[in-house]
Amino acid sequence: xxxxxxxxxxxxxxxxxxxxxxxxxxxxxxxxxxxxxxxxxxxxxxxxxxxxxxxxxxxxxxxxxxxxxxxxxxxxxxxxxxxxxxxxxxxxxxxxxxxxxxxxxxxxxxxxxxx
Amino acid sequence: xxxxxxxxxxxxxxxxxxxxxxxxxxxxxxxxxxxxxxxxxxxxxxxxxxxxxxxxxxxxxxxxxxxxxxxxxxxxxxxxxxxxxxxxxxxxxxxxxxxxxxxxxxxxxxxx
Numbered sequence: 001x002x003x004x005x006x007x008x009x010x011x012x013x014x015x016x017x018x019x020x021x022x023x024x025x026x027x028x029x030x031x032x033x034x035x036x037x038x039x040x041x042x043x044x045x046x047x048x049x050x051x052x053x054x055x056x057x058x059x060x061x062x063x064x065x066x067x068x069x070x071x072x073x074x075x076x077x078x079x080x081x082x083x084x085x086x087x088x089x090x091x092x093x094x095x096x097x098x099x100x101x102x103x104x105x106x107x108x109x110x111x112x113x114x115x
Numbered sequence: 116x117x118x119x120x121x122x123x124x125x126x127x128x129x130x131x132x133x134x135x136x137x138x139x140x141x142x143x144x145x146x147x148x149x150x151x152x153x154x155x156x157x158x159x160x161x162x163x164x165x166x167x168x169x170x171x172x173x174x175x176x177x178x179x180x181x182x183x184x185x186x187x188x189x190x191x192x193x194x195x196x197x198x199x200x201x202x203x204x205x206x207x208x209x210x211x212x213x214x215x216x217x218x219x220x221x222x223x224x225x226x227x
Contacts, residue, residue: 102160
Protein backbone atom coordinates (compact mmCIF):
# COMPACT_ATOMS: atom_id res chain seq x y z
CA UNK A 1 0.00 0.00 0.00
CA UNK A 2 1.14 3.53 -0.72
CA UNK A 3 1.81 5.43 2.46
CA UNK A 4 3.62 8.43 3.92
CA UNK A 5 4.74 8.36 7.56
CA UNK A 6 5.73 11.36 9.61
CA UNK A 7 6.68 10.15 13.05
CA UNK A 8 7.08 13.53 14.76
CA UNK A 9 3.71 15.04 15.63
CA UNK A 10 5.40 18.10 17.13
CA UNK A 11 8.86 19.65 17.43
CA UNK A 12 10.32 22.58 19.36
CA UNK A 13 13.49 24.17 18.03
CA UNK A 14 15.48 27.23 19.04
CA UNK A 15 15.62 30.05 16.51
CA UNK A 16 18.64 29.91 14.16
CA UNK A 17 19.16 26.19 14.68
CA UNK A 18 18.81 23.71 11.82
CA UNK A 19 15.76 21.46 11.82
CA UNK A 20 15.21 18.03 10.32
CA UNK A 21 11.64 16.83 9.78
CA UNK A 22 11.36 13.11 9.16
CA UNK A 23 9.40 11.47 6.37
CA UNK A 24 9.37 7.89 5.19
CA UNK A 25 7.35 6.57 2.31
CA UNK A 26 6.16 3.22 1.11
CA UNK A 27 5.62 2.34 -2.52
CA UNK A 28 6.64 -0.35 -4.95
CA UNK A 29 6.40 2.07 -7.88
CA UNK A 30 9.62 3.21 -9.54
CA UNK A 31 8.36 6.61 -10.71
CA UNK A 32 7.18 9.01 -8.06
CA UNK A 33 7.62 12.52 -6.78
CA UNK A 34 8.11 13.63 -3.19
CA UNK A 35 7.02 17.01 -1.86
CA UNK A 36 7.05 19.08 1.25
CA UNK A 37 4.38 21.63 2.06
CA UNK A 38 4.14 24.22 4.82
CA UNK A 39 0.82 25.19 6.35
CA UNK A 40 0.90 28.25 8.61
CA UNK A 41 -1.97 29.05 10.95
CA UNK A 42 -3.66 30.99 8.14
CA UNK A 43 -4.46 27.62 6.55
CA UNK A 44 -2.91 27.94 3.12
CA UNK A 45 -0.71 25.07 1.95
CA UNK A 46 2.56 26.41 0.59
CA UNK A 47 4.69 24.24 -1.69
CA UNK A 48 8.32 24.16 -0.50
CA UNK A 49 10.36 21.58 -2.39
CA UNK A 50 10.15 18.68 -4.82
CA UNK A 51 12.28 15.57 -5.38
CA UNK A 52 11.76 13.17 -8.28
CA UNK A 53 12.49 9.51 -7.75
CA UNK A 54 15.09 9.52 -10.53
CA UNK A 55 16.84 12.68 -9.38
CA UNK A 56 20.37 11.86 -8.30
CA UNK A 57 20.99 15.10 -6.46
CA UNK A 58 19.14 16.16 -3.34
CA UNK A 59 16.75 19.02 -4.02
CA UNK A 60 17.48 22.42 -2.50
CA UNK A 61 15.42 25.61 -2.41
CA UNK A 62 16.95 28.42 -0.41
CA UNK A 63 17.00 27.36 3.26
CA UNK A 64 15.17 24.12 2.46
CA UNK A 65 16.83 20.93 1.36
CA UNK A 66 15.49 17.44 0.96
CA UNK A 67 17.65 14.59 2.23
CA UNK A 68 16.59 11.85 -0.19
CA UNK A 69 17.69 8.33 0.70
CA UNK A 70 16.01 6.09 -1.83
CA UNK A 71 17.15 2.75 -0.44
CA UNK A 72 15.78 3.67 2.97
CA UNK A 73 12.68 5.28 1.42
CA UNK A 74 13.17 8.44 3.37
CA UNK A 75 12.75 12.07 2.31
CA UNK A 76 13.59 14.26 5.27
CA UNK A 77 13.21 18.03 5.07
CA UNK A 78 16.09 20.09 6.43
CA UNK A 79 15.55 23.74 7.28
CA UNK A 80 18.77 25.63 7.88
CA UNK A 81 18.97 28.64 10.21
CA UNK A 82 15.37 28.43 11.37
CA UNK A 83 13.30 31.59 11.76
CA UNK A 84 10.23 32.42 13.85
CA UNK A 85 8.19 32.48 10.64
CA UNK A 86 9.00 28.82 10.10
CA UNK A 87 6.55 27.89 12.86
CA UNK A 88 3.85 25.96 11.04
CA UNK A 89 2.55 22.52 10.18
CA UNK A 90 4.70 20.64 7.65
CA UNK A 91 3.39 17.90 5.39
CA UNK A 92 5.35 15.37 3.41
CA UNK A 93 3.59 14.04 0.31
CA UNK A 94 4.10 11.57 -2.50
CA UNK A 95 2.70 11.45 -5.98
CA UNK A 96 2.80 8.32 -8.11
CA UNK A 97 3.17 8.56 -11.86
CA UNK A 98 0.70 5.91 -12.84
CA UNK A 99 -1.83 5.97 -10.04
CA UNK A 100 -4.76 8.15 -11.04
CA UNK A 101 -2.79 11.30 -10.39
CA UNK A 102 -3.44 11.20 -6.65
CA UNK A 103 -1.15 12.68 -4.08
CA UNK A 104 -0.73 11.00 -0.70
CA UNK A 105 -0.10 13.15 2.35
CA UNK A 106 1.44 12.35 5.69
CA UNK A 107 -0.30 13.40 8.90
CA UNK A 108 2.08 16.31 9.37
CA UNK A 109 4.57 17.65 11.91
CA UNK A 110 3.84 20.79 13.92
CA UNK A 111 7.06 22.83 14.16
CA UNK A 112 7.45 25.50 16.84
CA UNK A 113 10.42 27.87 16.60
CA UNK A 114 11.35 29.37 19.96
CA UNK A 115 12.89 32.86 20.24
CA UNK B 116 2.83 34.17 -9.87
CA UNK B 117 0.84 31.04 -9.24
CA UNK B 118 -2.69 31.76 -8.03
CA UNK B 119 -5.49 29.58 -6.74
CA UNK B 120 -8.45 31.36 -5.20
CA UNK B 121 -11.45 30.08 -3.29
CA UNK B 122 -14.74 31.91 -3.08
CA UNK B 123 -14.93 32.17 0.72
CA UNK B 124 -12.53 31.91 3.65
CA UNK B 125 -15.31 31.23 6.14
CA UNK B 126 -18.81 29.89 5.57
CA UNK B 127 -21.63 28.98 7.94
CA UNK B 128 -24.54 26.93 6.60
CA UNK B 129 -27.51 25.09 8.06
CA UNK B 130 -28.10 21.36 7.91
CA UNK B 131 -29.85 20.41 4.69
CA UNK B 132 -28.72 23.45 2.70
CA UNK B 133 -27.07 23.09 -0.69
CA UNK B 134 -23.55 24.49 -0.54
CA UNK B 135 -21.28 25.56 -3.38
CA UNK B 136 -17.55 26.01 -2.91
CA UNK B 137 -15.80 27.61 -5.85
CA UNK B 138 -12.17 27.35 -6.84
CA UNK B 139 -10.42 29.25 -9.63
CA UNK B 140 -6.84 28.91 -10.88
CA UNK B 141 -5.08 31.19 -13.34
CA UNK B 142 -2.19 28.91 -14.31
CA UNK B 143 -3.87 26.98 -17.13
CA UNK B 144 -3.44 23.77 -15.14
CA UNK B 145 -5.09 20.60 -16.36
CA UNK B 146 -5.59 18.99 -12.97
CA UNK B 147 -7.67 20.28 -10.08
CA UNK B 148 -8.44 18.75 -6.71
CA UNK B 149 -10.68 19.14 -3.68
CA UNK B 150 -9.54 18.03 -0.22
CA UNK B 151 -10.92 18.27 3.24
CA UNK B 152 -8.66 18.61 6.23
CA UNK B 153 -9.64 17.52 9.73
CA UNK B 154 -7.53 17.39 12.91
CA UNK B 155 -5.86 14.01 13.30
CA UNK B 156 -6.98 12.84 9.85
CA UNK B 157 -4.77 14.98 7.67
CA UNK B 158 -5.79 15.82 4.11
CA UNK B 159 -8.26 13.56 2.39
CA UNK B 160 -9.03 13.72 -1.30
CA UNK B 161 -12.70 14.20 -2.14
CA UNK B 162 -12.70 14.54 -5.94
CA UNK B 163 -10.31 15.50 -8.67
CA UNK B 164 -10.51 16.46 -12.31
CA UNK B 165 -7.89 16.06 -15.02
CA UNK B 166 -9.79 17.86 -17.76
CA UNK B 167 -12.87 19.95 -18.40
CA UNK B 168 -16.04 17.97 -17.73
CA UNK B 169 -13.98 15.07 -16.37
CA UNK B 170 -14.10 14.04 -12.74
CA UNK B 171 -12.81 11.19 -10.63
CA UNK B 172 -13.74 10.14 -7.13
CA UNK B 173 -11.13 10.46 -4.46
CA UNK B 174 -11.05 8.69 -1.13
CA UNK B 175 -14.17 10.23 0.45
CA UNK B 176 -16.64 11.32 -2.28
CA UNK B 177 -19.82 10.43 -0.40
CA UNK B 178 -22.07 13.43 0.16
CA UNK B 179 -20.21 15.55 -2.39
CA UNK B 180 -20.34 16.24 -6.11
CA UNK B 181 -18.21 18.41 -8.37
CA UNK B 182 -18.48 20.40 -11.55
CA UNK B 183 -15.83 21.49 -14.03
CA UNK B 184 -17.37 23.37 -16.92
CA UNK B 185 -14.31 25.52 -17.59
CA UNK B 186 -10.64 24.68 -17.27
CA UNK B 187 -9.95 27.31 -14.66
CA UNK B 188 -12.90 26.59 -12.36
CA UNK B 189 -13.64 23.57 -10.19
CA UNK B 190 -16.69 23.60 -7.93
CA UNK B 191 -17.44 21.39 -4.96
CA UNK B 192 -21.12 20.87 -4.14
CA UNK B 193 -22.64 19.63 -0.93
CA UNK B 194 -26.13 18.57 -2.03
CA UNK B 195 -27.54 18.53 1.51
CA UNK B 196 -25.05 19.76 4.09
CA UNK B 197 -24.66 17.77 7.28
CA UNK B 198 -22.82 18.56 10.51
CA UNK B 199 -20.15 15.95 9.77
CA UNK B 200 -19.16 18.02 6.75
CA UNK B 201 -17.92 20.80 9.00
CA UNK B 202 -14.29 21.02 7.97
CA UNK B 203 -11.56 22.96 6.20
CA UNK B 204 -11.83 22.56 2.43
CA UNK B 205 -8.76 23.02 0.28
CA UNK B 206 -8.65 23.31 -3.48
CA UNK B 207 -5.47 22.62 -5.46
CA UNK B 208 -4.29 22.53 -9.05
CA UNK B 209 -1.27 21.10 -10.83
CA UNK B 210 0.29 21.14 -14.25
CA UNK B 211 0.79 17.44 -14.73
CA UNK B 212 0.89 14.11 -12.98
CA UNK B 213 4.19 14.25 -11.23
CA UNK B 214 4.64 17.87 -10.32
CA UNK B 215 3.59 19.84 -7.26
CA UNK B 216 0.07 20.97 -6.48
CA UNK B 217 -0.68 24.59 -5.68
CA UNK B 218 -3.28 25.21 -3.04
CA UNK B 219 -5.86 27.89 -2.45
CA UNK B 220 -6.25 29.58 0.95
CA UNK B 221 -8.95 27.18 2.11
CA UNK B 222 -12.60 27.55 3.12
CA UNK B 223 -13.54 26.81 6.70
CA UNK B 224 -17.09 25.51 6.51
CA UNK B 225 -19.30 25.16 9.57
CA UNK B 226 -22.61 23.33 9.26
CA UNK B 227 -24.99 23.94 12.15
